[in-house]
Amino acid sequence: MKTLIKDGMIVTSEHEFKGDILIEGTKIEAIGRDLRVEADEVINAEGMYILPGGVDQHAHFSFEFMGERTKGFETTNSAIIGGTTTVIEFVNQEQGKGLVETVEDYNKEWVEGISMVDYSFHPVITNPTEETFKDIKNLPEAGYPSVKLFMAYKGQFFHSDDEAVTNALLEAKDAGVTVMVHAENADLIELMQKKAIAEGNTNPYYHALTRPPIVETEATERAINLARFAEAPIYIVHVTTKGAVDAIKKAKEEGLPVFGETCTQYLLLDKEYLAKDNFEGANFVCSPALRDKDDQEYLWKSLKDGWLNAVSSDHCSFTTEQKKMGLDDFRKIPNGSPGLENRLPMLWTYGVETGKITRPELVEYYAASPARNNGIDHKKGYLAPGYDADIVIYNPHVKKKVKLEDSLNGVDFTIYEGFDQVGECDAVFLRGTQVVKDAKYIGEQGQGHFVKGKPFGTAFR
Numbered sequence: 001m002k003t004l005i006k007d008g009m010i011v012t013s014e015h016e017f018k019g020d021i022l023i024e025g026t027k028i029e030a031i032g033r034d035l036r037v038e039a040d041e042v043i044n045a046e047g048m049y050i051l052p053g054g055v056d057q058h059a060h061f062s063f064e065f066m067g068e069r070t071k072g073f074e075t076t077n078s079a080i081i082g083g084t085t086t087v088i089e090f091v092n093q094e095q096g097k098g099l100v101e102t103v104e105d106y107n108k109e110w111v112e113g114i115s116m117v118d119y120s121f122h123p124v125i126t127n128p129t130e131e132t133f134k135d136i137k138n139l140p141e142a143g144y145p146s147v148k149l150f151m152a153y154k155g156q157f158f159h160s161d162d163e164a165v166t167n168a169l170l171e172a173k174d175a176g177v178t179v180m181v182h183a184e185n186a187d188l189i190e191l192m193q194k195k196a197i198a199e200g201n202t203n204p205y206y207h208a209l210t211r212p213p214i215v216e217t218e219a220t221e222r223a224i225n226l227a228r229f230a231e232a233p234i235y236i237v238h239v240t241t242k243g244a245v246d247a248i249k250k251a252k253e254e255g256l257p258v259f260g261e262t263c264t265q266y267l268l269l270d271k272e273y274l275a276k277d278n279f280e281g282a283n284f285v286c287s288p289a290l291r292d293k294d295d296q297e298y299l300w301k302s303l304k305d306g307w308l309n310a311v312s313s314d315h316c317s318f319t320t321e322q323k324k325m326g327l328d329d330f331r332k333i334p335n336g337s338p339g340l341e342n343r344l345p346m347l348w349t350y351g352v353e354t355g356k357i358t359r360p361e362l363v364e365y366y367a368a369s370p371a372r373n374n375g376i377d378h379k380k381g382y383l384a385p386g387y388d389a390d391i392v393i394y395n396p397h398v399k400k401k402v403k404l405e406d407s408l409n410g411v412d413f414t415i416y417e418g419f420d421q422v423g424e425c426d427a428v429f430l431r432g433t434q435v436v437k438d439a440k441y442i443g444e445q446g447q448g449h450f451v452k453g454k455p456f457g458t459a460f461r
């Protein structure tokens with residue numbers, strides 16, 4: 001089957017030009033101006049932008065967290081409708097199992113045959129034994145060339161101390177495995193949380209007040225120093241604040257292989273959302289916490305200046321009912337909010353339309369760079385011959401508001417409710433098959449395939 005997408009504005013991470021894309025089977029066969037080829041189907045994309053399908057390197061589907069499980073891969077059509085065709089999921093190591101074994105079992109139970117989006121995995125170390133660290137060298141062969149540790153969340157089974165982070169860094173570097181960390185100072189958070197609760201401050205706003213920017217800045221600086229000690233690269237996930245960016249920037253200026261991402265919500269939302277009435281603030285409880293408007297501006301600039309190299313969603317769909325676990329104590333609110341379906345349209349509306357980033361930069365942060373970070377850039381994240389035909393036709397003429405009724409996130413709220421949205425994904429192709437048509441999802445459950453990542457991603461290059 002050959003499909004020709006004609007006369008669209010093709011956007012790559014380097015430039016944009018008017019042209020055509022020929023899809024043959026599952027791959028991009030050719031790209032160019034005025035391709036003169038026979039095709040079974042011709043799509044007129046005049047006035048539309050053609051982007052590579054997005055890669056979200058930070059997602060939580062079927063993620064068990066604070067005793068609750070998020071909505072699963074049966075809701076990954078929400079990724080597709082928002083132009084993301086590959087997600088990389090965090091998988092907590094199960095007690096008594098190795099990293100590879102955990103991911104294989106998780107894939108069979110929660111992903112295979114269910115996912116509507118292509119997928120890969122980041123194993124999360126929860127059992128810091130010698131055996132676990134030795135297992136890191138087996139990750140590249142299995143196709144999961146990264147490992148994650150949570151420096152935050154004291155008292156949870158997945159919290160890691162500095163010794164664990166350092167052991168992971170030492171073990172990972174020769175294997176080309178990228179160590180990712182959630183950098184927040186768990187002890188400082190606990191200290192402040194205890195104080196807040198003792199003073200009767202139990203509402204969701206205290207989630208933000210008890211994890212101020214300094215807890216992230218301190219842990220980011222410490223993580224970088226552990227990487228310096230181990231002489232290993234490190235990747236800091238969901239960077240939200242000036243101090244943490246500056247730590248990364250300083251390390252880079254010293255020539256250290258230190259990288260970081262931010263997430264859509266930290267670019268668009270601030271901590272005042274946590275003060276919403278009727279416990280609605282709980283829907284915005286994620287960690288690190290939402291910050292201030294100044295931080296948002298700094299994060300946009302940090303992308304532009306290259307201090308951060310990706311924008312992820314940190315998608316984490318808990319219902320308001322699950323969030324109510326923390327009705328009397330903000331510490332018990334499951335952390336995380338949904339947002340994968342909004343990542344591209346919000347970056348377009350609040351980044352491209354406002355002139356904060358260019359369209360090629362958008363493609364870089366939402367597709368190409370996350371593909372390189374995770375060693376899947378031989379197949380994903382680019383519009384080029386030989387690549388998987390993961391393609392978005394973006395209609396920039398649509399103007400609407402984000403509404404729950406249009407959402408496929410599987411829960412009863414969106415954190416961008418009422419936000420203006422410019423443009424939408426009119427069509428999406430996943431490996432050559434059209435899965436969004438006229439801005440509606442038309443794909444099938446189970447169409448997603450595992451993508452084997454290669455070691456030595458960006459952090460090593």
Ligand code: URP
Pocket residue numbers: 060065182285286287288314316335336337
């Ligand atoms: O609050 C968040 N971000 N929940 C998901 C887990 C994590 O820390 O990434």
Ligand code: ZN
Pocket residue numbers: 182237238287288
């Ligand atoms: Zn995190």
Ligand code: ZN
Pocket residue numbers: 058059060314
């Ligand atoms: Zn996360």
